[in-house]
Amino acid sequence: MRMKSIKQSIFLKVNTMFRITVILVGTLVLSLLNVSTSAADKGLSDQNTVNQEQRETEPNTVVIDFGKYPIGKLPDGFSASVTDGGQPGKWEIVDANGTKVLAQTNTDETNGRFPLCIYDTVSIKNVEVSTDFMAIAGKVDQAAGLVARYKDNNNYYVTRANALEDNVRLYKVESGKRKQIGGANLKVTSGTWHSLKLEIEGVHQKVFYDGKLIIDANDATFPNAGKVGFWTKADSFTYFSNLKIEPAAAIPHSRLYTFTMDDIGGQQTTLSQYKGKVLLIVNVASKCGFTKQYAGLQELYMKYKDRRFVVLGFPANNFGGQEPGSNSEIKEFCSTKFSVTFPMFSKISVKGDDIHPLYKYLTSTTENAPFGGPIEWNFNKFLIGRDGKTIGRFPSATAPLDTKVIEAIESGLEAAVH
Secondary structure: OHHHHHHHHHHHHHHHHHHHHHHHHHHHHHHHHHHHHHHHHHHHHHHHHHHHHHHHHOOOOEEEEHHHOOOOOOOOOEEEEEEEOOOOOOEEEEEEOOEEEEEEOOOOOOOOEEEEEEEEEEEEOOEEEEEEEEEEEOOOOOEEEEEEEEEEOOEEEEEEEEOOOOEEEEEEEEOOEEEEEEEEEOOOOOOOOEEEEEEEEOOEEEEEEOOEEEEEEEOOOOOOOEEEEEEOOOOOEEEEOEEEEEEOOOOOOOHHHHOEEEEOOOOEEEHHHHOOOEEEEEEEOOOOOOOOHHHHHHHHHHHHHHHOEEEEEEEEOOOOOOOOOOHHHHHHHHHHHHOOOOOEEOOEOOOOOOOOHHHHHHOOOOOOOOOOOOOOOOOOEEEEOOOOOEEEEEOOOOOOOOHHHHHHHHHHHHOOOO
8 A cells, every 4th residue: 555655646746747847848839939929020020111111212103193083182192382482382183174183273373482292102212203284374374393302392303394484494492492403495385285204313314395305414402312293383273184203214333333533623523423325435635646636526525415425535644745734724725725515524544553443444354345455545435325334446546527436426325225
């Protein structure tokens, strides 16, 4: 009996210890599961935050058709504001011969009044924003405008078409004051639908009217992401049928755009401002047998600049000491002797131990193949395509107006950026 009692006691203790162990293991497993679930939830939350930030700064294309909104109401996602004086804008959906459109209906004639209708859902830096509009009425003004990189009601870019003035303008509004960046005089007909598009990529702004590029400018006042929206002036009564917002097509990366240079006046600049343009890069000199090529270079620039072609001149004293002057002397010589208006840069070296990084890149037989190789004399010419890649090279003896040069430029201007 005594032995049986001892065995039962041992069994009870072992059984109790087993149960305790099971409970402890179960608790530990649940704890680990909770930690894992919490971490997963946190990771999902963090990822959702990242995704939300991406949606706010790098949205997909957004197309807003005002036909689905009720008449008399401001569309969802928009807010109304005003720059300068006068009454606030009243933006609402109206009926335009059976089609619902957005319009600013307050007819306050205050000349310095600029009603805004801002789409608050998206903030984007590099953007193409477009609309179809029809100017209907207005004694003081009949304007239709698009806003981008909107910081607040006193700081943004705006392009606007005006049916009373028959022109399109690109402005920056800084601290509530407008300053024109670019413009074009053309017919803007009241009572007719037109298209307007503002494209901003980096410091580069382009304006398209009825599908045609009419303004091509550079300004760095507002470098950061901002909202987009509509703009009018004074008593303008204008229909807007839609709003399209899409990320500006990124131009493929090229190392050429990473170089920072000093212009002929000593101001630092970057070659990235020439993204999307066809370039002719030339090492120039003032006392060379080829110096007369300045005239041909200027003629090329004037002929093609409206098609986004630019000549870039880089003075260099590497050959026969034929560019001995200072930057100010070189600038004076070019402007007075050849009426040069294309961009000129400060004097650099294009060969040897002190070769400038730009020309080290251009002459590299690996980075710039098959157009690399040393500069042989003044007025060597590199032709750069819209994507920043070299598409041609011409020796000093090949004149700027040579058929081979012109044909290559034409081909580069017609090529699309891939």
